[in-house]
Amino acid sequence: xxxxxxxxxxxxxxxxxxxxxxxxxxxxxxxxxxxxxxxxxxxxxxxxxxxxxxxxxxxxxxxxxxxxxxxxxxxxxxxxxxxxxxxxxxxxxxxxxxxxxxxxxxxxxxxxxxxxxxxxxxxxxxxxxxxxxxxxxxxxxxxxxxxxxxxxxxxxxxxxxxxxxxxxxxxxxxxxxxxxxxxxxxxxxxxxxxxxxxxxxxxxxxxxxxxxxxxxxx
Ligand code: NI
Numbered sequence: 319x320x321x322x323x324x325x326x327x328x329x330x331x332x333x334x335x336x337x338x339x340x341x342x343x344x345x346x347x348x349x350x351x352x353x354x355x356x357x358x359x360x361x362x363x364x365x366x367x368x369x370x371x372x373x374x375x376x377x378x379x380x381x382x383x384x385x386x387x388x389x390x391x392x393x394x395x396x397x398x399x400x401x402x403x404x405x406x407x408x409x410x411x412x413x414x415x416x417x418x419x420x421x422x423x424x425x426x427x428x429x430x431x432x433x434x435x436x437x438x439x440x441x442x443x444x445x446x447x448x449x450x451x452x453x454x455x456x457x458x459x460x461x462x463x464x465x466x467x468x469x470x471x472x473x474x475x476x477x478x479x480x481x482x483x484x485x486x487x488x489x490x491x492x493x494x495x496x497x498x499x500x501x502x503x504x505x506x507x508x509x510x511x512x513x514x515x516x517x518x519x520x521x522x523x524x525x526x527x528x529x530x531x532x533x534x535x536x
Pocket of ligand 1: 414415416477
């Protein structure tokens, strides 16, 4: 499931993030890439233990904890401390799949990357290009959201970032280990939760048939 989550951060929080991140020193993004994706990655990133990353990361985690749509869709068990990247001057990130397991630097904690998240911190009119392109079984999806909005997608997805040919694109990115490992199981629970909240008979019927399809022998 590829799901946009609007208004994770308020405009005041986005402005605060921009102010803090503008003053930080960025480093080559290949520091957190695996062997294969390092070949495709061309951007800059905040070091994981940078005070600005910790400050804005905690603001994001706190906002996510109160976001009902995120909690229902991700059913989060663990969230990786948010990372931050910047693309400008033609930089891009070629097609790759994120590493399955991420260790939180300086800790013994490991996270299985069931879901990937990108939270946009610059508005679409501040840069050219820079779409996040995610492939799934239904096709190719091009994503470019307003600042403060986030896209959630399965960690199993092939994805890339198109070259940023003007301006600068700043995002936060991180991974979620879910209490429910499988994407289709999580999606069913999300559909059921949404249908219950909206008392949507069509969606409830869909959940019934999707469960029947999964469990029935003919
Ligand atoms: Ni990636």
